[in-house]
Each structure stands twice: as structure tokens, then as C-alpha cells.
Amino acid sequence: MSDLADLTLAEASRGLRAREFTSVELLEAVHRRAAMTEANLHAYLTLDRDGAARAAVAADSAFKAGTDLGPLQGVPVALKDNMVTRGLETTCSSKILSGYEPPYDGTAVSRLRDGGAVIMGKTNLDEFAMGSSTENSAYGPTRNPWDPDRVPGGSSGGSAAAVAAGSAMVAYGSDTGGSIRQPAAMCGIVGLKPTYGLVSRYGLIAFASSLDQIGPLTRRVEDAVAALEVVGGHDPADSTSYPGPVPDYRSGLESGVSGLRVGVVTELNGEGIEPAVQEAVDRTIARLEAAGATIVPVSLPSLEYALSAYYLIAPAECSANLARFDGVRYGLRRLGENVEEMMSNTRAEGFGPEVTRRILLGTYALSAGYYDAFYGQAQRVRTLIIRDFQAAYEQADVLVSPTSPTTAFPVGERTADPLSMYLSDVCTIPSNMSGDPAISVPVGLDGAGLPIGFQVMAPALGEPVMVRVAAEVERLAGFDARARFASSEVQ
């Protein structure tokens, strides 16, 4: 491997410690890659060259001083632009936050800085993380490194495209209904949504508070584990943060799947899934069985209602979460005759159509007289989903499905039809509703040469068994996308 930008995190981490190259050299390689790819991909909204350079120099000094800050020390990392960064513009891809420089770092960001990570900049997303294609960005869409005419998935499309293209070694995203896993699948990389509460949400600009979770996007499963270790763990600033110790994810990575029960979710396989995707998933399941796993079909009947319930709960929470963007204290302000008009003008101009649609949906779902039929009913469905998952995990150690029903779709194909866009998350939404962890691992390409993601789900705090299976899936698939990272391919 000649180009440092194509290293996995584990390789980079080893190379830095062995003094084969410095963090400054690694950053230069990644910056060179970004210079080549950004014009086509638009993965980044902001590249913080000065901040990254300072962090790389500091990481090298720490290495020289013999200080080991952890697996991300000296590694170029990209952050989805809904993670607040002190003094670095944070927009959520929305006009309403144009120019907004937060006065504080979120908890995950602080932990990355403390861990010596080199923060490259902020990546593009669907506005306020609402979308599945990164087309709903006020600053223009991100393209898929495998085919620039296609979307990278979303909403963490910028983070996924950057890792796939080599313009970041590791990226972080947020996953409310699949926003880490679905773009990871479409870009041929690994995306991990941890158990709800495992990574602090303090400093993550909320979309739907009861569903949002920060997680890593990486090239390999073991990289995702390392990246999760740096940001995970209890945070007293987030009341929903899991108070117990972080599990040891690493110990099972090499253990294989022999003796494990792998549940194939009836409702998430087969119907509605593109044949090429289903074939790749079935092939992977067969390989797991050959590797010693017991395959069991598992049914979760309530999943039929998961998407509908999600599209009530998430908009309801977002309608309140986004109320603070009113032009009074920060961000865009459009004056009016009085304060209500100022707020109204600011919000009308500041929010894009999808965000507006979800605020309206959520406001309606919470309105007097409708609450019980909509929001109340959706919460009852959520309880049923949680029970279905609990019952399923009596029969299986992990559950599997495609991550996305399709591979990356063409830019513009679904923007006029929100429902078809929403269906893109049908396989990923259930884990957000239950709060359980899930991971997407690339297992192959379809006929058009587009990557296919395989989803492994586990019960709450079941990350150890989840990554154990995911690592085996990765080994069995033998999928190495690094050929695609080469600069000639993505120009």
C-alpha cells in the first residue's frame, strides 16, 4: 500500500507507534486525497486545516514523549456536522445555523481531542440528519465514491463518503433510523450504531432524542471497535447515558461464530429487498452456517408497524428539538414587524422542505385531540417492538438482515417521493426503536459494482457478540474495498 490515506485505522495506529510515519505525514496524505476527491464528492462542509495541523503536531510530540493517548492518537478523523465543535462552524447542513460557531465541545468531541485524534473537519449530512441520501443539505449533496451519479446514503453521507474515499481514516456520524449503517452500506464501509446511551449525546444537535446515537464509520470492524472505545462510556452531562462500565468489545473479535445462534429476521429479509442484495445476504448467512453458527428463522411481527411508528415519534421529538432555532440567540435571523414574525420569517427561510415537513408532522402528532391516536399509539408500538426483540433474543444471540433494501440509488431519484426515501431505512429503524446496537458490514458488490451491507443486530449492550459476528462476516466475505479508494477511481 503506497498511499497512507488508504490504511485502515489499525494499520495507521501500528505505523504511527512504530514510527514508520508521523501524524503530520498521515494528515498530509489524507489532505492530498481530499484535494483530489472533494470537488466530485463534497463529503466535507468545513475542512479545518489549521486545527488539524496543530493536532497532528501535538500528536507527534506526544508520541515522541512516549505518551499513548489511545488508538486514535494522530489519526485524521472527520465529524458529522451535527456534532458541536468549539469555535468550528457547526451547521447541521442547515441555513438556519449558517456561520454558527459553538462555544463548547460535545462530550464525544472532547473525548476525541483528549485521545489525540486529529479532527479534519465537518462532514455533510441531510439537514438536521433528516434524510437517507445526503441530498437534503442546504450546502449541496454529497456523492457516492463508488459512482458519483449515485447518493452515498444518509444522513451521515459525508462521513461515509470520506472514509470510503480516503479523505478521512475514521469518521463519526449519528444514527436515528439508520443514518450510520445505511450510508456505510452504500459506501462499502463499516458503520456501527451502539446501544442507546453508550455514547453521550451531550453536544449532538438533537433530531429525535430518544433515538439518536453517535457511532463510528470505519473501514474494518476492529477499527469501529477502537473508535467506539474512545468516545463511549458514562457521561454525567447526559441523563440517558448508560451508567455502567463499557463492555470489553475486543476480546471476541477473533473467536468466530461456532456455537452462536444467528437469527434471520423474516420481516426484514426477502420481500421488498433487491434480489442482488438478498443474494449477498443469503450467501453470507450460508457462510456463517458453514463456519459453525446455527441459523434460526426469527419472526418479529410488530416490525410491520415500525416505520409508521418511527415517522410519528421522530418528527414529534424533532418538532420540539428544533423549536429553539428562532433567530433570537444564534444563527440566521430574518426581521419582521414583531417578534412572532421574526421567528416565523427566520424559520421559514432557515429550514429546508424535509425539515419543515417533519416539524409539521410532529406538531400535528402531538396536538390536543390527536396525541393519543398518533404519538401515544406509536409509543405503544415501540413497546411491542421492544418485546418482540426480547423474545427474538431468547432464540438467537444475534439477528441479521440486509442493512438497506437496495444499493446506492441515483442522485435525484427519490427526492420527489418522501415515502420511497423513508423505505430506505426499513431494515435499520427497528434497532433505533428498541435502543439496541447494530452494525453494517460490507459483504460484496451488486451487478453494477455497488457495495452491499449486511446488518448484525444484538440485544442492548450486546456489542461484544455483535462485533464478534461482524468480524467473522468480514473475514468470510473477504471484501476489501481499498482498490476503490485509489485516487484514480474516484475522480
Added chain:
Amino acid sequence: MMAYEPVIGIETHVELTTASKMFCGCPVDFGAPPNTNVCPVCLGLPGALPVVNGTAVEYAMTIGLALNCDIAAHSVFARKNYFYPDMPKNYQISQFDEPLCVDGHLDIDTGDGPVPVGITRVHMEEDTGKSTHIGEGGRIHAATHSLIDFNRAGVPLMEIVSEPDIRSAEQARAFVTELREVVLRLGVSDAKLEEGSMRFDGNISLRPEGTEAFGTKVEIKNMNSIRSLQRALNHEIERQTALLEAGEAVVQETRHWNEETGTTSGMRSKEESFDYRYFPEPDLVPVAVDDEWRERVTARLPELPAQAYGRYLDMGLDGPVAAVISRDVEYGSVFEAAVAAGGTPQMVANWLTGEVTALLRRTESTLAESAINGTALAELSSMVADGTLSASAAKDVLAGVAAGEGTPDEVAASRDLIQVSDSAALEPIVDEVLAANAEAVEKLRAGDGKVVGFLIGQVMRATGGKADPGAVSEIIRSRAG
């Protein structure tokens, strides 16, 4: 003409005096320069999250327990959604259908025996910031611009909701007075009405006397004193009575009390009322109160006015005096200190509710502002009891003590007010007075006892009030006899 019975319920907001705000670590400090006690959480910055202040929960439990409420083992915060520029998130974190405290009561007494007023609920929420509107009239709609101070945003606020058990403005006054005393006694708020750390809204409807069904209710806002609450309710009773007598309907609405005109005016009707779209706050987990926590808070509860009242009666105080002292924190603590310093309870209590109160009223000050303390009061009352001070001299001494001139002993000495009871000292003065008032002495000798008072008065005047009237009377009678 039909007689109408008012049906009144009161909602009271109390700002808690915790060290930090309800959901962040910023200090609660009302004197600070604008926008200095703020952080990402209480400014509602993107990405910030609330964390419940455990002390505020304890304070709220304290209020609930003092009002005889059940404390919920599991209570839930909710978001109350509405847009207002000084509310940073454009939703208020409050409690809705699962509050911390429910089903209590507070007993009031307006002279016809105790009346229990039900407490529906006590719940926790956060305060908003404070707007100053610049331009026409200081109201938001005519303002050219507004300034917002977020220091108050996120200050812990308790809402105490009463049942509609109150039947007159006088009872409403008694209720809020008693509630304020309870809050002060608990030490959870400074409950300053003029500064807004305690505020009331009133709900009032009328119904024909003897009927059960409620009439149409009106909510009254903007009453910033107990007196204005009472005035506003009386005004509303008159207004609604006039409407009903004229055969017109009362409109369900929120009305604004105007202190200057002494009237209420409509703000918004039910049709325009807000839909707050409450839903459970997903950023917070439910508040869990176990038996151990509840019992620990219960054990720390101070004595409440009603309990103190009972104890004072047991100490032998008259009912009215016991009522005054038990309802006022400052009086109560001076009284307790005076008794501890050896004062006779009834005597000390009489001083407090009599002369001390009159003096404070004259000097327009409060007990806390004056230098009167329990030890001084005990000393003063025993000096009167043992004849060291006359009743009139004692009032002067009290004034001196209140003004900070020293202990009663020191004031009496420096103002030369020690009572003279010694016959040897008094006899020459009495003789002089008798000699100068021969006519009165004649009458006395003729059996007219009424002139004794006149003669005593003359001796008192001659001694500058220091003579012991009892001793003087005895000398006069012996001389005239």
C-alpha cells in the same frame, strides 16, 4: 335576588433558592449582571442536555410533604411547547400528568374554624429568562426592540395547584399567607412577592348558593401581592355577579389584573388558548423516589406553622397570640429564643404581638431589621415583672433596644429609666406633690378615691416616669389616711 357562591382555586409559583439551576450548574443569583449566570444548557444552545438538580427535587418533596401530599415513587418531566423569546428552547421542561407530589391539603382559618384546602399537585419546572421591552409602553408588541437576561432561565420553579376549595377572597388571602409561611419555614424559597419569587394565578367561578355544579371559570393573572390577589378576586366576584344578575354568561378566559385601575381585562379566551403539546421529556429519565429518600427528607422537615401553633397553645399562650407567632418565622424564632433565655412564654408573646408590633409599624421596619432579639425580650419582660421598669419606661427601653443602643439593662441605665420603688426615695417627692395639690388631698381624705390616679400621675411626671406607681399609691394612701 339570587345569592352566588364564589369557587376559587389558586396556582402558586415559587422560585427555589437552591445553589444551582434546575437542569445545569449555573448559580441561582438574582443580583448578578445580565447574562452572566448562563451556560449552553440554560441558554438552550444546540446539543446541550438537561440534568436534574437533586437538591431541587428534595426541596419540592419538602413542600409536598409539608402540604400533606403523597410523593410519587416515579414522576416524569415533560416538554411544554410554546414560543416565547425569553424561553431558550421554546419549550419549558415541566411536569404534566405524573407530577412529584399529589393529593395534599393545607388548613386555613379565617376565624370560623379550620378549613382544609386541597392541594391537587406540586410539580417541578424551570423558569424563563426576563425580557425588557424598549419603546412604547414597555409591552412586547409595541417595542422597537427587547433585551433578554437569561440569568433567571432555568431557575427551579415549583407550581403548587390548589383544589377549588376556596369560597371567598378573604379565604384566598388566608391560603396564600399560610402557604407563604410554610414555604419560608421550610427555607426553600425567599418567597418575595414584590420580586416575583412567589407568584399567584387565581381561578374563579360563581354558582348559585346551595348548588354543586361549577360555573364558568376565569383565570386571573398578574397579581403581585397578597393584597392585589384579594382585590382582584373581589373585583371579579362583583363583575361576574353583575353579569349573572343581568342574565349574561361569563366567558371562559384569562384576565389580566390592573393594579392601578383595580379592574381585570380579558387577555385571551379559551378558543385562543395554547395547545402546549405536552409529551414526556426524552432527554431525562423519570425521577425515582424510594422510601429511604422520602423518609430522610421527612425527618429533616422543620416544624410547620400549624404544628407550632399547637405547641404554643400547650405552652399556655392565648389562641390569637399563638396564631400570630406561629405564622411568622421571625416572630417564632425570637419567641423561641426569648423563652429559651428564661422569658415567661405568655409575657414574651404579649410583648411581641403588642408593643414590638406597634413599634415596628411606627418605625416601618421588620423584626429582622431591628436589633430586638430573644434575649433582650426575655430580659425586658422580666424587668417589668420584677418592677425594675415601669410599663411606660419599658416601651422607651424597647425603642432603644430596637435602635441598637444595647441590652435592655444598658438602655435603661443610659436613658435613666430604672423604676424607683424605694419608699425612702419616693416619700419626699410624694410629699412635695401632696403639698402642691391641697385640694385633691382634701377630696381624698373626704373619701374620693378617684383623685389617687391624678396624684400618682403628678408623681410620675415629677420623676420623669421612673416612679413605681404601686409604691407611690401606697405612700399617698398612707399619707392621706
